[in-house]
Amino acid sequence: MENTKFCKDCNTEKDKGYFGKETANKDGLRSICKSCNSKRALQWHNRNRDRVNARERASHQKDPTKNRDKNNRWRRDNPNKVREINKKRWANRNIEKTKEDHLQWRVVNKDKVSANSKKSYSKNKDKIRVTHRKWEQNNKGKRRSIVAKRRAMKIQATPKWLTDEDFCKIELFYLLASDLTKQTGTEYEVDHIIPLQGDTISGLHHWNNLQVLTAEDNRSKGNKIDFTINGLFPKEFELNSQS
Numbered sequence: 001m002e003n004t005k006f007c008k009d010c011n012t013e014k015d016k017g018y019f020g021k022e023t024a025n026k027d028g029l030r031s032i033c034k035s036c037n038s039k040r041a042l043q044w045h046n047r048n049r050d051r052v053n054a055r056e057r058a059s060h061q062k063d064p065t066k067n068r069d070k071n072n073r074w075r076r077d078n079p080n081k082v083r084e085i086n087k088k089r090w091a092n093r094n095i096e097k098t099k100e101d102h103l104q105w106r107v108v109n110k111d112k113v114s115a116n117s118k119k120s121y122s123k124n125k126d127k128i129r130v131t132h133r134k135w136e137q138n139n140k141g142k143r144r145s146i147v148a149k150r151r152a153m154k155i156q157a158t159p160k161w162l163t164d165e166d167f168c169k170i171e172l173f174y175l176l177a178s179d180l181t182k183q184t185g186t187e188y189e190v191d192h193i194i195p196l197q198g199d200t201i202s203g204l205h206h207w208n209n210l211q212v213l214t215a216e217d218n219r220s221k222g223n224k225i226d227f228t229i230n231g232l233f234p235k236e237f238e239l240n241s242q243s
Helices: 034-047 049-062 064-077 079-091 095-108 110-138 140-157 164-184 215-221
Strands: 004-007 012-015 019-021 029-033 188-192 210-214
Touching (some): 064 079, 095 110
16 A cells, blocks of 8 residues: 555655545545645635625624634744734734724723823832833933922912912822821822813812822822822811812
């Protein structure tokens, strides 16, 4: 019995082990070798991308877990191939489109971005503080510019009709934040409940728009209104945090 077979595509005689099974043929093997069959399959795939994508989407919707687990297994078993694929994608990426897609994703997934930022800060806060201090030391000019801009923004957002009593109440918030930081070892900051430069509405630098938060909560809140975060207030007077 012959142990070789002739491939019609590459016109080469090869060992039968190089041929896939095909029960319709007399010898039970395909008429072309595995290598040529892979080339044919790739050519067909490239000619029918829309059809293949539609089929894969339908399969994924039918059973998302199956494809996800299969893909994860392949990535785990082929780290070098994954690395090469990622390098090619990175080299051929459309930078402008990538930025636009990323921004749109962040807008649609604000809650997820906020939760991830809070989780990341909580996990790496010591490392982040060291990085921030180094950046400030190496970028003193930029740091002064940021502080000056923030100071000017506060001045612009401070109503001219504030009384001395109002300024004393504002000062109490900063004293409370400083005292809590010293007593607990956790960094506290004064936050504007309605941000001075919000996306849809801007608040005032007024005592009834202030609350004391941990630096972690303040970072996660960012430049948005979030009444789910419970702020702290000086005991000298009662405030409604949602006013």
